[in-house]
Amino acid sequence: MGLRQVAALEQDVAAWMGARGMLELRGLTRRFGATVAVDHVDLDVPAGQMVGIIGRSGAGKSTLLRMINRLETPSSGQILSGGRDVTALEGRGLREWRRDCAMVFQQFNLVQRLDVLTNVLIGRLAWQRGWRSLMVLVGARFTAEERAMALAALDRFGLAETALQRAETLSGGQQQRVALCRALLQQPRLVLADEPIASLDPRNAQLVMDALRDVNRHDGLTVLVNLHHLDTARQYCDRIVAMQAGRIVFDGTPAALTPERVRAVYGITEQEFAAEAEARRRAAEPAPVTLAVA
């Protein structure tokens, strides 16, 4: 490695570790036709924080997270990370940004017909370079180290024995933890969890939230998690951001989000909010599995 490259690398690291925040959103807006899903959102997230984003359905939480990962393109505004403008990235730069901010979805988004291990190894795709990327593309041949990493991640969440099963044979809670393993294999700096527990029963929801907190505490990753349940947000997050109609209407510690504040912000009581979240969970529960016809 040449001196210039070392200097560039140091600059990169300095930019990441420096005074600049892990993530800064500046007037971030996304319109779908006439509706504004996310409306001039400004948000600073320092490294290592676990941020819960709450709001009723349609408040723009998902669009916000999907924009940060650039799955959605912002209509206007900026996403900055360590002083780098993420909104301007494309090609290799964009893929590396996506690698750095891993995404966990409500519907897990695993490849159902692939085995669990390969699903986890998908987190390594953005790391492949040169001939290795050809080996992976043609034969799914990941290195022994990468497979060991994947197994270690699965083992951490008690899923090692499912490694060779197809993803579709796993329960929702297990699939979500596999998705989290995939996220970890990306070696990200940021984890964006888009309603990760909205389709899970309470017990699995707790397992997944515990896993997310563990990733935040022990791996030092910044976590942004969309939630429907105020109680869950209070229990797990350092900071709560409440959204309503695309705007941030509350930003503070869990303690500051009192039932009175909830009422003032949403115009409904906390019980009503919880009931709405529960109704949504039931609606999101996967329909009974039907066999596909050949």
Place this chain on the structure above:
Amino acid sequence: METEGSLAFWMYRLDSWAWLLFETANMAALATLAGAGAALLLAFPAARNLGAGRVLNPLARRLLEAMRTVPEIVFALIFVWAFGVGPLAGILAIAVHTAGACGKLFAESIENTGLGAWAGVRSAGGGWAQACRFAILPQVAPSLLSYALLRFEINLRSASVIGFVGAGGIGEELYKVIAFNYYEEISAILLLVILAVFAIDLLSERLRHRVIGAMR
């Protein structure tokens, strides 16, 4: 010698016909393999849901259309002219048509796939080709294989007549005996072709069910 009307008289050239039938089956197999391979590569850019781009997507679709609209026999005439008389011309002609026909079916299979896994791979920083390989291919592989094997059956029929224009296989022989009005031989060859198609139909049906069963 009173052999006329006997089975030996009817099938007296069985040895060379059997060889020609074998060649015909090989032509069909090779053409299916090559055509399905090309179709697989073209189907991903041709599918409308994967965002292949405003240039690549229509280009792939038009190419597939061109390949399946032109009849095999016309391609065969062109290739006989280009590469000379023989099975190579037939294989190429059938392969091109197969690529066009299978490519459309493959692309439709891809379009009917849910994009959840696709978003998963893309959000992890996977490139377009990587997402095709890891998010889409595993989900569509059984139906793609099913289409390709079905096409193999169709291609055996095509390979049997494509020899009419000198593109190899049993078709050449069939054309010859038709031209000479050798009625016994016409019926004998037709019977053999039908038997071969039966055999391949049964075989590929079994293969299809076994492979797809194993992939489920």
